[in-house]
Amino acid sequence: MSSMSDCDLPPRPLKRSISYNCKNLVRQHLVHVENRLFEMFGDKEKNTIDISRFLLGLTATGMRHSDPRLKEMRENLKKFQDKIAASDHHALNISYDTFMSIISDNLEVIVKAFSSSFVIPDFRGFCHHIEEIYAKCLTNTDGKAAHYIPQLARANPDHWAVSVCTVDGQRYSTGDVNVPFTLQSCSYALNYALALGQLSDVGVHIYVGMEPSGRHYNELCLDYNNKPHNPMINAGAIMTAALLKPDLSAADRFDFVFNMYKRLGGGEYLGFNNAVFLSEKECADRNFALAYFMRENKCFPEGTRLHETLDFYFQLCSLEITAESGALMAATLANGGINPLTGDPVLTVDAVRNTLTLMHSCGMYNYSGQFAFKVGLPSKSGVSGCVLLVVPNTMGICLWSPPLDSNGNSCRAVQFCMELVSRFNFHNFDNLRGHFTSKCDPRMAKAESKAQILFDLLFSAAAGDLSALRRHSLSGSDMQAKDYDGRTALHVATSEGHLNIVKYLLYNCQVYPLPKDRWGRTPLDDASSFGHPDCGEVIIECSKKRGIEIPLPLSDANDFHAD
Known part of the structure; x- marks a missing residue:
């Protein structure tokens, strides 16, 4: 590595020298990448850069042109287009100085992209693996859509979507990723994280436990402390709903959660399916029984409005996302509560840590123990066929396919998770010292000096x-x-x-x-x-x-x- 000091210059006060070195470190890296950009996309004879090739190269790193971190670059490019009256930016060959003026506001993230500093350096190669696993799972025709909620029973069994978002905002999607579906039980994990942010773990776990139940997700039972076993089953999720902003009106409570979900998803698609809400409410005998059973055992905080709480719970289950917006929500969890694209600190680190812990132990209904053993990653499934999968400090993945297995988990999504950890060392304990595996780590660059x-x-x-x-x-x-x-x-x-x-x-x-x-x-x-x-x-x-x-x-x- 080259020296970071100014050895050829006359001696100067040390304080200034060290300050120069710190700033020069960043500047040298920028210059290095600027030169690489010109070598990759420039014409040395004409001293121009092909903007279309640059944008394609940026996409290959996993960044999208719509990324909010590239807002200023898009605006600068549009101003330049308007100035020269060019209708197609793909035809533009611009001077090096003009190019640098266009990207200068977003240079830091562009530097990271083209210096292989994102969490998945070879993102193209990683996406190839994702596409292969997707195609393999597509042939899986096992399972049936949830039948106890009429609106869900009508779901198209052929729908299959996979969307990936890393903690650096690298994105890849394939399949029916823009088809909306309701969160159902996947909302439990997000609601729990929000409740932890409001009340802390102590305030929440006065009312709900943290142990796997070993029972069916909607079974009429409590733990030995007369509390719901955990927030990832129906009884615990109803309790979590009761804890979220109970002093607000019903409308304001819904608005609060809706806005928090919107922040989790970086402003991407979030809707509400009223038909599913009404359908779920009409078929909610077991959930009403759970709520009354908990009230009989004095589980709820004093003053809880039971019917309003149940409506709120059904509404949160009926919130709609797409695989695209769901992946960004999962990536926010993977990134310690900070949205990778907007930089918005939506959740506290402690809330995310506790949420991921319970997702790992309780997130896949009665299959949670086997899933933790075989996949070893935090996840949460819902009967709409959605699974939110989190690879901590690396990425979030949203999987969606309506046909469910006997445990209520999407057949294709579970298979995808198994295939994923068979190729990559994402399992929590794949990196134990002395443990050798043929699996690869996509977070490692192929060759770095x-x-x-x-x-x-x-x-x-x-x-x-x-x-x-x-x-x-x-x-x-x-x-x-x-x-x-x-x-x-x-x-x-x-x-x-x-x-x-x-x-x-x-x-x-x-x-x-x-x-x-x-x-x-x-x-x-x-x-x-x-x-x-x-x-x-x-x-x-x-x-x-x-x-x-x-x-x-x-x-x-x-x-x-x-x-």
Whole structure:
């Protein structure tokens, strides 16, 4: 890896030198990618870039032209088209300077796309596997659509949709991905996450348990504490509905959840199927019995309006999504509650962690234990044929096909999940030390030099990209690696004031808190020099916990001593 310092320049004060190095790290990476963009899509003789080839190349990385993170680029391109009166941007060959002015506002995400820094570097190859699995499952004609709700019984059994959205917003869809369907029990997981955000886990689990029931999902029973077993079965979901904004009017409660779902799905399709709502309400004897049974056992919070709560529960089950919008909801869970496209922190990390835990143990009805054993991923199914599958820190997948097996899970969706983990090491325990498998990890680039890995690691720390750092840690990168100047990711993150990155490196990655660069400076010195006392406090606290002696700060004289 090339030096990040200005060795050929005259000596300068160290503080300025380090600041220059941190900023220069990002700038060098941008220049590197700019050059690559020109090599990939440019004409050296004419000094122009083919915008249509660039857009196709962007699509190949998994980004869509409609991605909200490319809003300014789309607007700039349209202004340019209007200015030259060009009706077809695919015919445009534009100058390099013009091209850079068009993409400059969104350069950071474009840099990530073309430097293979997204979570799935070879997204095209990954999509090929998804297409193969989709085609294999398409031939599965087992199962029948849910029959106890008349509107669901009429579903077309040939419908089959798969949509993928990664935590970096890479997207791929195939099949009937724009056909709306109701969430049904898949809403249970989302409602539980919302309730946790409102009341915390303590406030929610006063009223509902967290154990797999071992019983049918709508069985008339409670746990040994006289509570519903968990939020992923009917009784627990009715209780969760009772906990969501109970002080609001019925209309405002629905609006609250609808708006939260809309944020989870990044503003993509979300509807309400009134016919399914009425059909479900008419055939709800068991759910009414569950509600009265829980009221008899004094399970509900005081003042719960039972019939209004049941209506609310039926309404939430009757919310409509498509596989496309469902994948983005699942990806938001995979991304710790932050929508990958909008950056909206919809859910708290704690709420997502607890939700994924119960999805893993209770999300697939009576098949939950076997699914956890064979697939090893959090998921939630619904009798509409939907399955929301989450690969934490990697992607969300929405699967939809109406024919169900005897457990109430989509036959094709369950087969897809099995096939997925047979090809990729996505199972929670595929990466155990000493466990060798022939499965591949699509999160790993095919061939990366140590220099490139280090470069990307330090760039991620400078840019405050926690998702990228997590991927480096999961893939076994040396999180304490040093560049030519002895700078580590902790040095860089501290210099830029990225407190969350500093905490992650110290407590999750267990890096040494006081490494020295070639000037003898530690991250603690950088925290002082660049005015980030909060980062310094975390470094001191971590050092004390590990029994590491805190060195004296460098003197002012040292600040002006360059190597």
